[in-house]
Amino acid sequence: MSAPDNLRSLAGEKPSLVTERMGSVSLFAEIGPDGNCWVTPADRLGDWLNHYNLFFLTSAGISEGHNLHWLYHREVTVKGEDLYRLPDELKRLNQRITDLSMVMTWLVSLTELMQLPQPAEETIKDLGLGSICLSIAEEERGLVNAQCAKCIEDLCDAGIGLSIIGRTDALHEIGVFAGDPMSKASVTLIQRRLGGNVEELPRIGRTRPCKTRLHFVVDAHGFIYPCMGLVHIPSCALGTIDDDLAELVDEREHQAFDLGTLIERGPDLPEVLEEKLPDGVPIDCYAHRRQIIARTGKAGS
DSSP states (O other): OOHHHHHHHHHSSSOOSOSGGGGOEEEEOOBOTTSSSBSSOHHHHHHHHHHHHHHHHHHTTGGGTOOGGGGTTOEEEEEOTTGGGOHHHHHHHHHHHHHTTOEEEEEEEHHHHHHOSSOHHHHHHHTTOSEEEEEEOGGGGGGOSHHHHHHHHHHHHTTOEEEEEEOHHHHHHTTGGGSHHHHHSOEEEEEOOOSOOEEEEEOTTTOOOGGGTOOOEEOTTSEEESSGGGTTOGGGOOEETTSOHHHHHHOOOOSSOOHHHHHHHOOOOOSEEEEEOOSSSOHHHHHHHHHHHHHHOOOOO
16 A cells, blocks of 8 residues: 555555554563563564554655655554563563664563562663553552662662652652752653542543554563453454455454454444553543453453
8 A cells, every 4th residue: 555545544444553643562471381482582572563653654654755744753562471580581572672673671560660679770771671651550659769760870870761650749849840850861750640540531532543553562471452441351362373465454344343343433422431540541431341351241350
């Protein structure tokens, strides 16, 4: 599909999944039972990323000289528990991502950051990473203390790019933002409640098309999903990393959702939601997830 055709399709009868957002990927990784490698090894993920990159460049028309601005800020976000225990896997994946002129961002929880066996800035630099994304959940507020502040300041002093997701007011309370390291660093703050009480949330002005959220998300076992909100729901998997990406994207019939409708209008949600806010997922996505699980009766781990 050429770039002009692709752009027309966004407003036409068959909306396209290939937008600028598709230039980035999210990967879940998991250490295997033997503890020696990931369930889906880094090299296999790297091979898939090569195929994905070619698909994106071709589908977006970039290989023909169109939409070159879509090449800016492309990243692969990697998430998983205790991934620092296998640094070679992270290093190999990072090298494959760098070879594609993309950036690897490691999404790490505050708990895990504080458990690293050596200072965080040394670990990040040893892995060859230039940035990390730090997630601070509600239940981790007790870890937002002087030690946490020192860790963040050291990351900033080391020139490591830092994004922080969570209740940033907790960081403000301990004076993190008042110091020189933070003021001189490149830091992105994403204020978000990560878990909380049940709230009534009116639909008006809240639901929006999913085309700004949809992108390839690969779970630890190699299954591909269209967004973070639908990960681990078996009926929502588009396929696996062994499948042809073009066929996955062209397939519009799906047992759990209509991809075209999601791209254009977003999920069909009740007028008022009464939900317990989820951990790190926008409320629209969480409500949509709940709908699908209720209909299909199951979700994966």
